[in-house]
Amino acid sequence: MFKNEKINIAIFTILVVLQLLGVVAVWTRFHFFYLPIMAVLYLWIGLGTTLYLHRYLTHRGFEMPGWLKFIFATGSAIGLSGDPVTWVGDHRFHHLKSDTEEDIHSPRHGFPYAHMMWLIRKPASFRERSLRYAADVRKIWYCKLWENSALYVLPHLAVASLLFVTLGLAGMLWCLYVPILIIYNCTWAVNSICHMKQFGYRSFETSDESKNNFWVGLGALGEGYHNNHHAKPRCAAHGLKWWEFDFTRYTIWTLEKLHLAWNVVWPEPAAAGKETEELSADEAGTMLITSADPNSVL
Numbered sequence: 001m002f003k004n005e006k007i008n009i010a011i012f013t014i015l016v017v018l019q020l021l022g023v024v025a026v027w028t029r030f031h032f033f034y035l036p037i038m039a040v041l042y043l044w045i046g047l048g049t050t051l052y053l054h055r056y057l058t059h060r061g062f063e064m065p066g067w068l069k070f071i072f073a074t075g076s077a078i079g080l081s082g083d084p085v086t087w088v089g090d091h092r093f094h095h096l097k098s099d100t101e102e103d104i105h106s107p108r109h110g111f112p113y114a115h116m117m118w119l120i121r122k123p124a125s126f127r128e129r130s131l132r133y134a135a136d137v138r139k140i141w142y143c144k145l146w147e148n149s150a151l152y153v154l155p156h157l158a159v160a161s162l163l164f165v166t167l168g169l170a171g172m173l174w175c176l177y178v179p180i181l182i183i184y185n186c187t188w189a190v191n192s193i194c195h196m197k198q199f200g201y202r203s204f205e206t207s208d209e210s211k212n213n214f215w216v217g218l219g220a221l222g223e224g225y226h227n228n229h230h231a232k233p234r235c236a237a238h239g240l241k242w243w244e245f246d247f248t249r250y251t252i253w254t255l256e257k258l259h260l261a262w263n264v265v266w267p268e269p270a271a272a273g274k275e276t277e278e279l280s281a282d283e284a285g286t287m288l289i290t291s292a293d294p295n296s297v298l
């Protein structure tokens, strides 16, 4: 089992250092003009994962122009979110084996594994599996190039250097590494928190343990409605009810209106209504605040 695999010290160190850079920022001087830069990088890096790697590249929930794909893909590389071939391969396997022994980021192996440890203790077959399940992604020239770690880190280093030269150390830490720290933990929470019985609620009876969680959805740009997503993996929307805030969905909707996205797989209102457990307004409100299963609270 993968828990017996050796820890990859290099990846462990990189992930810890990247997060520490975000933490130590609080001991440096903050300027309010950092905020818009932080917001832009948060959304660029965040959408690079949610909109590009996940909803577009893994599940092909819509189409968009090549130049736009490259812009979003670059966002994911700036955040060092994981090279696209590995990311897509792992995620498709997750949908296939959710919450089984083979799902290396299922909370059944413990919270630390589901959240971050799976990244640094992958089974020997991980790479080969990713290549098999993401063969289509390897045909995209920049995704193929980014399988080489030395090339993959270049967008990140370019942005970090630019911020360091223009805004100094504090500017680089606040504008780049604070957003990365938040995005990492919100994204990892989709694997960990959104597959834990204790948190969130289910709108669909899926074969896995996936849950919807408003707070994870807020930080992870809509990815927290993970039970909805497991029920309808190709759907470009993860938040299905009006209060299930899904920033990535609204972005794809806007792109569609601008004719920059097409063939979007939107939820079918009639089918969604039939398959979703209907909740009262009170139950919905409880879930917003506590993320709890309303049936266990009320």
Ligand SMILES: [Zn+2]
Binding pocket: 094, 098, 190, 191, 195, 210, 226, 230
């Ligand atoms: Zn999942």
Ligand SMILES: [Zn+2]
Binding pocket: 054, 058, 059, 091, 095, 229, 233
């Ligand atoms: Zn998915």
